[in-house]
Amino acid sequence: MxxxxxxxxxxxxxxxxxxxxxxxxxxxxxxxxxxxxxxxxxxxxxxxxxxxxxxxxxxxxxxxxxxxxxxxxxxxxxxxxxxxxxxxxxxxxxxxxxxxxxxxxxxxxxxxxxxxxxxxxxxxxxxxxxxxxxxxxxxxxxxxxxxxxxxxxxxxxxxxxxxxTTDSLTGLFNRRGFEHLANFAIASAHRRAEPLTLGWIDLDKFKQINDRYGHSEGDIALREMARLLVKTFRDTDLLVRHGGDEFGILFSDTDESGAWIAMQHLQEEANAFNLSSGKPWKLAFSWGVIEFNHGDITDLPGWLRAADKRMYAMKQQHQNHRA
Known part of the structure; x- marks a missing residue:
């Protein structure tokens, strides 16, 4: 045979x-x-x-x-x-x-x-x-x-x-596609004893872009954010526009420290975009990363809440800094 x-x-x-x-x-x-x-x-x-x-x-x-x-x-x-x-x-x-x-x-x-x-x-x-x-x-x-x-x-x-399962504006996975694949990734990582880390992103001052420059410019900002995600991360990382101005990255076989380094690289790419884009607005975002812990985190919704909490802590820091 x-x-x-x-x-x-x-x-x-x-x-x-x-x-x-x-x-x-x-x-x-x-x-x-x-x-x-x-x-x-x-x-x-x-x-x-x-x-x-x-x-x-x-x-x-x-x-x-x-x-x-x-x-x-x-x-x-x-x-x-x-x-x-x-x-x-x-x-x-x-x-x-x-x-x-x-x-x-x-x-x-x-x-x-x-x-x-x-x-x-x-x-x-x-x-x-x-x-x-x-x-x-x-x-x-x-x-x-x-x-x-x-x-x-x-x-x-x-x-x-x-x-x-695809977001029509950005070409990334949508919420439905993400949920299907994230649950599969969690089970696979557990079976293979590999780390799995979630990065969660929320654009800063996105409403101001829509209000000041129009929703068409807001759509451009979302597409540019998606483009930076595709450019920055690996083909094996799952990229999602979860809704509105929320994005996520599921880092396969990557621990929390590795995901943190990757997110810092995304920040550098966004800074480079802002310097050269010629747009009157800037791409700015807050983010958090959290590794899936099979002992402490029991399901996908709990993981998302934990990632969102870390993202929000950074957003508060950004707001306090600007104040």
Missing amino acids: KSPANPENESQRMTSLRESGILDAGEPARFERLTRLARRLFTVPIAMVSLVDDESLVFKSCDGLRYASMPRDISFCGHVILSETPLIVNNALEDDRFADNPLVVGEPHIRFYAGYPLRLPDGAMVGSFCLLDRETRTFSAEDELLLRDLASIVEDEFQSISEA
């Missing part, structure tokens, strides 16, 4: 998958209707929409089997994401990659497999729309086109999920 290799861009691919929100979001019935349709169209006993996570497959729909997940290292779908073309296996017993695979020699006794790669809106290859049969069979060019059309519908659903 040949276990699927990791794509060269595995780290970036996994970041895109987790930040997309599709691991947890999306109406299951929409995917289930498509796999039921695929079973009828192709006369196969099994049709699935799978996502390739770091160690396992996550099924958005698994029609014909009762799997909730499957180890990635024995999966056929793990091979699909290595190419932009569909993977067609007419007889798994005659394919060196799969002949002694547990899914071939044991349940569900796969003989035929056809998987079309699924992409996110940013192009990341994240899974497969696949058909399985316990009998060998052929797959025509017309069949491939039909499977591609079904995969395109799934990708449209991915697009909808992505839009539902």
Whole structure:
């Protein structure tokens, strides 16, 4: 058996998958209707929409089997994401990659497999729309086109999920997207015994920008703040516009002191922007950072309140200094 290799861009691919929100979001019935349709169209006993996570497959729909997940290292779908073309296996017993695979020699006794790669809106290859049969069979060019059309519908659903978790003004994650991903990050950090730190930001005197220069300039200020966040922090850090002029950064595998240094760098970037922007207003903000402590902090709302409290303490200092 040949276990699927990791794509060269595995780290970036996994970041895109987790930040997309599709691991947890999306109406299951929409995917289930498509796999039921695929079973009828192709006369196969099994049709699935799978996502390739770091160690396992996550099924958005698994029609014909009762799997909730499957180890990635024995999966056929793990091979699909290595190419932009569909993977067609007419007889798994005659394919060196799969002949002694547990899914071939044991349940569900796969003989035929056809998987079309699924992409996110940013192009990341994240899974497969696949058909399985316990009998060998052929797959025509017309069949491939039909499977591609079904995969395109799934990708449209991915697009909808992505839009539902993205702030339209800044392109950062919105509150809904953040909550999905933050809960996932907390569980993952606990499992991996890695630090996870939240940075919380509130713009200073943002109301004055809106009142004095108009809401269009206020929108520009929000977009510029988002641009600085993207420029300053890593691709693996989760960036969110939580609402109004509140922003957050979820620093993966970073303790509180490391996050503090990163926030100071953001302050330097904002200072540089203010010197060169030519705007009559300045980007100024207050912030706080707090590491997630699995003993003292029990949930996401409590973590947000603690971060907001630290941010507010800095805002009070800024106001007192100006006074």
